[in-house]
Amino acid sequence: MxxxxxxxxxxxxxxxxxxxxxxxxxxxxxxxxxxxxxxxxxxxxxxxxxxxxxxxxxxxxxxxxxxxxxxxxxxxxxxxxxxxxxxxxxxxxxxxxxxxxxxxxxxxxxxxxxxxxxxxxxxxxxxxxxxxxxxxxxxxxxxxxxxxxxxxxxxxxxxxxxxxxxxxxxxxxxxxxxxxxxxxxxxxxxxxxxxxxxxxxxxxxxxxxxxxxxxxxxxxxxxxxxxxxxxxxxxxxxxIGTINTFDGQVSAVDEQHIHVDCETAGGDLLAFNEHELKPGDKVCIAVRPEKIFISREPPENNEDIRVKGTVDDLGYLGNLSLYRVRLESGKVILVSQQNRQRSAKRSIEWEEQIWVSWRPRSSIVLVN
Amino acid sequence: MASLIQKDRLWWHITVLVPYLWLLLFFLLPFGIILKISLAEPILAQPPFSPTFDDTGTLSITADNFAFLFSDKLYALTYLKSVIMAAAATICCLLLGFPIAYGIARSQPRTRSLLLLLIVLPFWISFLLRVYAWMGLLGNYGVINNFLMWLGITEQPMQILYTDFAIFLGLTYSYLPFMILPLYATLERMDLDLVDAAMDLGASRTTAFWDITWPLARAGVIAGCMLVFIPAMGEYVIPFLLGGPDALLIGRVLFDEFYVNRDWPLASAVAIMLLLLLVVPIVILQKNQARDAEQAT
The missing domain is CATH 3.40.50.300 (P-loop containing nucleotide triphosphate hydrolases)
Structure with missing residues (x-):
């Protein structure tokens, strides 16, 4: 119109x-x-x-x-x-x-x-x-x-x-x-x-x-x-869609970021401070599966959030592969990766030790 | 394989045969007998009618009974009165039954089964007893008259029992459930969104009723009307108990001809005329419906 x-x-x-x-x-x-x-x-x-x-x-x-x-x-x-x-x-x-x-x-x-x-x-x-x-x-x-x-x-x-x-x-x-x-x-x-x-x-x-x-x-x-x-x-x-959530408490606040101590993630998760939060506030960090990267080697970018885990389950959907990753805390998260390379071999297998990582910008802060 | 199909066909034949056999035994055969009697002459014998074939073996039938039915105005008037009575009761049942059925169909599922139970509850008491109960209600010193006099509305008891009005009341009361149940069945199945849709498109509540609810309930209306009208036409007990001595309805005349006058041939002719009177409109109606259905496809 x-x-x-x-x-x-x-x-x-x-x-x-x-x-x-x-x-x-x-x-x-x-x-x-x-x-x-x-x-x-x-x-x-x-x-x-x-x-x-x-x-x-x-x-x-x-x-x-x-x-x-x-x-x-x-x-x-x-x-x-x-x-x-x-x-x-x-x-x-x-x-x-x-x-x-x-x-x-x-x-x-x-x-x-x-x-x-x-x-x-x-x-x-x-x-x-x-x-x-x-x-x-x-x-x-x-x-x-x-x-x-x-x-x-x-x-x-x-x-x-x-x-x-x-x-x-x-x-x-x-x-x-x-x-x-x-x-x-x-x-x-x-x-x-x-x-x-x-x-x-x-x-x-x-x-x-x-x-x-x-x-x-x-x-x-x-x-x-x-x-x-x-x-x-x-x-x-x-x-709307699927999402992984980590409950936690704000441990530190700097100029741009907040650090959220999440037990299920086994440490601090980083996010942008969009809500003017203070240390001690209870929040929830949420990440979409497609925003998470999965790799065998530890990711190089120090800014990224990095967590270790094992592949519990994986599913090949053609355009996508879905991974269920068990973190060290026992929490299972969902990760999806686009299959960019044409290959009959799977790069990552069941029970493999891997790293998951995402950018701080991908962390959604939910205030209850 | 072949034997299986044959077996199937055999079963198919048997299942189809049963209703036909039933109709043959309990409808066509008695009808034939009645038809035969209606064409005989009354005689003082056992059975009280002349045989179809006389001693010499020649066919001896007569249309006298039917001619008599047409010559005596009494029978025409009786048929007419029966039609009017049955029609009045049918219309009244429809007017009462439609809102009741509609209300039940639109009620909460839990109350619905209770309401349906209430509709069929009277059937647990003998029909005869229920008609007798009306005598107690309608009599000169019955419940209704006593109540009216206690209120001071009337000085003298009003004559309600033994009038045509009492017959009408009795017919309506007795056959109302037969109207409600088929109406309920069609209304309950109807999608409520249809009425909303009609109103959404500019129809008022009344218009939506006549455009949507009524035509879609037609099958139920027809079934209900037939279930009320047909038995009401030949009703004997209600006119006998609630009507006056001059309340000559076809069922009563039939009974009198058979048992009082012992004129079996004439009574049979009355019965055949009654059947024709009922069957012809039904056949026309069904033909119409079949044509509608054909047009619809």
Whole structure:
């Protein structure tokens, strides 16, 4: 889109939702910009679907307000909101043909017949369903049903399209393909997409920004890279990708670095001091497996963090090799290395004594 | 291998044969007998109808009984009244049963089984006893009238028992579960997201009901209506116990012709007409459904 887009197109303020005693959504504040492809990521029962249903108008928040494009929609019922939703089950009307399913929204808006036909043609072309328009839903494959659901939700040109686990029901190959198609459609139409998903990989590839939710609360909002490289909490670090963690205590602070004494690492680990920590503070050092190097000889760079270990287990994945390394403390960490050299021989074997090392910049400091 | 397939085919034939045999023995055969009797003349003998073939072996049948059914207005009126009564009870069962079934289908799984149990609970008591209980409720000095008089709404007891209204009440009460259960079965299977989706696309709650819930519940509605209407048409006990002496419904007429007048041929003709009256609309309905299903594919 362009620079004039509204950064607070969707404005969620202090929204909570209680079901009896259960807090499904806990005091959420969130802004979503116009034209964004925004993902809400979390495990099952984290409140992400409830939040989506609040945006759609199926649930009324117990407290808080929701604004869309400057209009407070908190008390506006679902059928009067400029928002459409694609359901996880797709919710295709089984007693209507593909065409009738897609036209349903316009028919309810009393749009003229000729107009409806034109729009239906257009959107059917967009999702490439031309050959199936007269079919009944039960004759469609999963991928085709997904397209019908998408077309039906898009035809009213909503200001916001809500997608509840849009790809969860598709097999892996189709999912990857559909992912890019969704992104293309979103780009083409410029509609703001809000996607709910439990699949971190999906969220990473699809989204301009991600919000991570747990137990009804919003833990972190940011671009995929920020969320991955700079997680603010242990939950986010753990949920997105895999990560190795070392609990410890700050032992010394110099100009740039902090030294963290971690028992499981068998000594001090170095990290950049981004949180203005003092000696004695309890922190957690986290490192992504791909940021760790593995070598037979001790690494030469003195700046690097170096720990000795033995290879417990290794797995060859083609592009990557995964190592489970047991440190001297007994802690097992995960290391992944890209297989840059074409070779049938393995360089490092089971039970081999090796060194693992990483740059201080790769150490993520998590403050509990 | 070949023998295995043959064995399979044999079993297949046997399993298919059983229901056919059942229908033949307990439906077609009795129907043939009734048809035969309906074409005979009543005589004072044992059995009380003339044989199909007389002494000389020639066929002796008559359509007099059917002609009589059409000539005497009483029978037409009785059929009509039975249809009206059964239809009224069916509609009332549908109006009551739909919200009940909907409520049960949308309730928490734990309360759901309890509610279903409550629906079938009356079946644990004899049908006859339950109809008798209504007599106690509806009588001139029954529970309802006593309550109304105690409230001071009426001075004199109202005549409820032995009226058509009592029959209607009895039919509705007795057959309500047969409406609720098939409706529940279809509504319970329905994806709740469908209604949400309709509302999301601009349908109000009422519109969503008529666009989505109602058409998808149609199979249950039809099954429920047939399960109520058909037995209600031929109901004998309820009109006999709760209706007035002039409450001539088809079941009652049938009984009277058989046991009071001992006119078996006429009674058989009544029964055949009743069957036709019920079967013809069902066949038409099924043809329609088959055509719909064909169009759908």
């Amino acid at each position: 362009n620079s004039t887009r509204n950064p607070c197109f969707i404005r969620i303020r202090g929204v909570s939702k209680l079901f009896g005693d259960f807090v499904a959504v806990d005091n959420v504040d969130l802004d979503i910009a116009q034209g964004e492809l925004f993902s809400i990521l979390g495990g099952s029962g984290c409140g992400k679907t409830t939040l989506l249903r609040i945006l759609a108008g199926f649930e009324k928040p117990t407290t808080g307000r929701v604004e869309i494009d400057g209009v407070d929609v908190t008390d506006i019922p679902a059928y009067d909101r400029p928002v459409n939703m694609m359901f996880q089950s797709y919710a295709i009307f089984p007693h209507m043909s593909v065409e009738k399913n897609i036209a349903y929204g316009l028919r309810k808006d009393k749009v003229a017949r000729a107009e409806i036909a034109k729009w239906v043609d257009e959107v059917i072309e967009l999702v490439q369903l031309g050959d199936f328009r007269k079919r009944n839903p039960e004759q469609l494959s999963g991928g085709q049903r997904q397209r019908v659901a998408l077309a039906r939700a898009l035809i009213k040109r909503p200001k916001v399209l809500l997608l509840d686990e849009p790809l969860a029901a598709l097999d892996k190959k189709l999912r990857e393909h559909t992912q890019f198609e969704l992104m293309n459609i979103q780009h083409e139409l410029g509609i703001t997409f809000v996607v709910v998903t439990h699949d971190q990989e999906e969220a990473m590839t699809l989204s301009t920004r991600i919000a991570v939710m747990d137990k009804g609360r919003l833990l972190q909002v940011g671009e995929p890279k920020e969320i991955y490289e700079y997680p603010e909490t242990r939950f986010v670090a753990d949920f």
